[in-house]
Amino acid sequence: SAVISQKPSRDICQRGTSLTIQCQVDSQVTMMFxxxxxxxxxxxxxxxANQGSEATYESGxxxxxxxxxxxxxxxxxxxxxxxxxxxxxxxxxxxxxxxTDTQYFGPGTRLTVL
Amino acid sequence: KQEVTQIPAALSVPEGExxxxxxxxxxxxxxxxQWFRQDPGKGLTSLLLIQSSQREQTSGxxxxxxxxxxxxxxxxxxxxxxxxxxxxxxxxxxGGTSYGKLTFGQGTILTVHP
Numbered sequence: 001s002a003v004i005s006q007k008p009s010r011d012i013c014q015r016g017t018s019l020t021i022q023c024q025v026d027s028q029v030t031m032m033f034x035x036x037x038x039x040x041x042x043x044x045x046x047x048x049a050n051q052g053s054e055a056t057y058e059s060g061x062x063x064x065x066x067x068x069x070x071x072x073x074x075x076x077x078x079x080x081x082x083x084x085x086x087x088x089x090x091x092x093x094x095x096x097x098x099x100t101d102t103q104y105f106g107p108g109t110r111l112t113v114l
Numbered sequence: 115k116q117e118v119t120q121i122p123a124a125l126s127v128p129e130g131e132x133x134x135x136x137x138x139x140x141x142x143x144x145x146x147x148q149w150f151r152q153d154p155g156k157g158l159t160s161l162l163l164i165q166s167s168q169r170e171q172t173s174g175x176x177x178x179x180x181x182x183x184x185x186x187x188x189x190x191x192x193x194x195x196x197x198x199x200x201x202x203x204x205x206x207x208x209g210g211t212s213y214g215k216l217t218f219g220q221g222t223i224l225t226v227h228p
Contacts (some may be wrong), residue, residue: 006157031214033214033215033216035216041220042203042218042219042220042221043158043203043205043216043218044218045215045216045217048214048215058215090155092157092158094158094214094216096213096214100163101145101146101163101165101207101212101213102148102160102163102213103148103160103205103213103214103216104160105150105157105158105159105160106157107156107157108155108156108157110155
């Protein structure tokens, strides 16, 4: 299995500001993944965070809005930039367990933008 | 583009009932399918991962089946308990991958009342 932690667990932010979310995995993984869950919706993949290369973004998500860092094999950050109320969501990171296809998720960061 | 559908959207049952949650996917070229549980405001807990070569996977009172050719999976919960109340999500990885870039269904909200 994999144990994944996220910081902060929740935050309330003002429009136009930025928030950086941290994700820590208890094992070394090649890829980490960032998802967004809008209110009442299911999860949508934002991007894949690759160690040693640029993140790969899904359609509808851009680097200027959601810059991602991946400084090592156990850590990643997602920044939500120039926030608007539409960015109010739960942001989750995930990673596979060591030697398994099972995907594990962090507890999520609940973001409210006023 | 892979699409994942879950029915029913919501289910309310008395304690002790056996129940079945359904998941269907449009592209049968999948490596595996994973079932998750999400409690309100929380992250995702992995319940079962079933490989495309498997027909069934069991964990305690949970049993997942997979019919890849027909694009269907079911999650069977035996002897339901109030603690089983949560949203249940199924997800499949993107074509050509065995983990990570997951496409989720909209979920089934389960309520088990005493």
